Amino acid sequence: MGPQREEMLTGNMAAAWGARLARAEYVPAYPITPQTEIVETLAQWFADGTMQGKFVTMDSEHSMLTAAGAAAATGVRVFTATSSQGLLYAFEVLYTVAGWRVPLVLVNVSRALASPITLEPDHNDVLAARDAGFLQIHCETCQEVLDSILMAYKIAEDPRVLLPVIVNLDGYYLSFTREPVAIPSAEEAAAFLPPYEPHHAFFKASRPLAQGIAVLGGFIYSYFRYQEQLAARNALAVHDEVAAEFARRFGRSYGPVEAYRLEDAEYALVMSNAFATKGKAAVDLFRQRGERVGLLRLRLLRPFPHEAVQAALRGKRAVAVLDQNLSVGQGGITYQEVAAALYHEPSRPLLLSCIGGLGGKEISAGEFEEVLELMKEAAATGQVPGPQLLYTEGEQTQMAHLLDIAGKEWG
């Protein structure tokens, strides 16, 4: 293990460090809160010669991601970042560049979507992109942000994968929170991540190539889409190989999921991103009074690690998926994915869906208590209620007050 100095970094700074250590050569950018600090930092590093290559401010995220994909299709390593409205503004380009099979890395700093327009996080932005052909890694800590970006390039550039990756971190809770982060040396990072030298993506005079070409005929289209699916499934094994090498070199190991005090747990919470830290704290409190509760953190969202989820939740009495997102008219998004993963388990746990933390709303100790109660009740009765929308009495009082000021009634 090489020398790694430690610094207090925000999640955004950790993301910028990830791009820097990955030697990203091209960064097209567009500002949006809470991501902006990432591109500001990179702009500075390109301007003072710390990073080599080019930083360019584009006219929109739609243009930004097109430029990012086109540059990667020409043969350079590309990094870019956005949030929320920006990610959705680039929506068609997500699918487009994934189909180009370009292994760029995009950091999304989660922020809830309008309307109403807001700044604080939930995961409707990044999960809207879940079908686009990007792999997705969701991070809990600033350290994990830096590490995941380095790993993301290595996974993406693997010839068995060749798909872009979104590395997600929560706005505010992670983007602007400082934590101690071990920063690998440039040499160590370079030894882990060799230069990007694609054989499939180039533009040069001696070898004309058509990329992103149109097809007519479902069987041709399906062929290319199936290739994306197979490549994404390959990424499960590639992720584990890359994670193992990362652990060897840097002493930090990451699985597709993280099991926290889950081994002997009867009840489990399923969470992702920064609020998993709150979930773990709740688990610790439950454990102190002898409750057998654990937590499963979803880290690799695409490809979805079905087997890891099955193994982690096997034998639990009840599981509550705490979604910080809302598929309006359906419920929690990751709930559906966990449910699909567990469906064929011979004895599967009861599975509850809770929605919480939308737009950065706190998930309080009381709400975690309520979730545990719901799980116990379900275990006792065998009855599983529909999606539970978490909201505290205190919040209700405050909201009623605001509605009163606005001249509206609760309802």
Place this chain on the structure above:
Amino acid sequence: MAIEHAYKKLKEISLEEFILPGTSTCGGCGGLEALRLAHKVLGKNVVFVNAAGCFTLLALFPFSPFKGSWLYTTMASAPAGAQGIRDALDLLIARGALSIEEDLQVIVLAGDGASYDIGLASTSGAIYRNLDFWYFCYDNEAYGNTGVQMSSATPYAARTTTTPAAVLTPEGTELPKKDLFEIWRAHCPPYLATVSPRHPLDLARKFEKAKAFKGPKLFIAYSPCPTGWHYDPGQTPEIARLAVETGLWALKEAVHGEVAHTYIPKKLKSVEEYLQAQGRFAHLFHPVRQEAALRKIREAITQYWAPYLRTMQNAK
């Protein structure tokens, strides 16, 4: 850079074809003819960055009629695709990963809908950033690929599938054509020109001249479209000739924003000859002559050419 060809005679235009025949475009497609001519001047070392439109189906897996390279992007962001490719080529060449002989000219290929409407911001961005690229807009004055709907390049009084000539809208399209030349010119690009496939020497000279400039080199090609404009495909050259001779399509260029007309008709032909040759204007004549609409069209032409009238008269 020295100008290699003066393009004084047609035979100076290369006989080499860079777009091979047998594509999915309609017979008589004026835009493809303009592109074919332009390509002869540009040579083979190009990468087209395409926006959704008729020409997207030129390259259709596993075939491409182009001798050069191709990237289909989206409808709205081809100029940003050009940015990514240009920047990446520059980076690769600068660090020695790609030899200079491997360099390509990056050319956005987009229709009028992509250029005048949905991709305008992306284009503005690329010009503003002084990107070293070419832009070839084939202007068939409608959203062709989706079945000839009105775009902001559709001229006043043309009938499209979304601007029907009907009881409440007897003239069809009610709004005048957007002036993309002037919008682009406001960015002060090094080189900007209009071209027409019926004026191959003028076209070739302009592409040749543009080679000397680093930065945006922008072209709007008049692109008669038999399918959308409702005329016989064999009439494309004649339609294109009339567009210029009636003064509807001005052949001009702007070097660093300074405008010059490269061809000024000696006398403007009657615009009715042009209009009557195309089904998209038929409602202006049948069942009744729409006098007011015709006057409006004539007046717009007169107004445009007024500053040059003396030149025209002197030339007489």
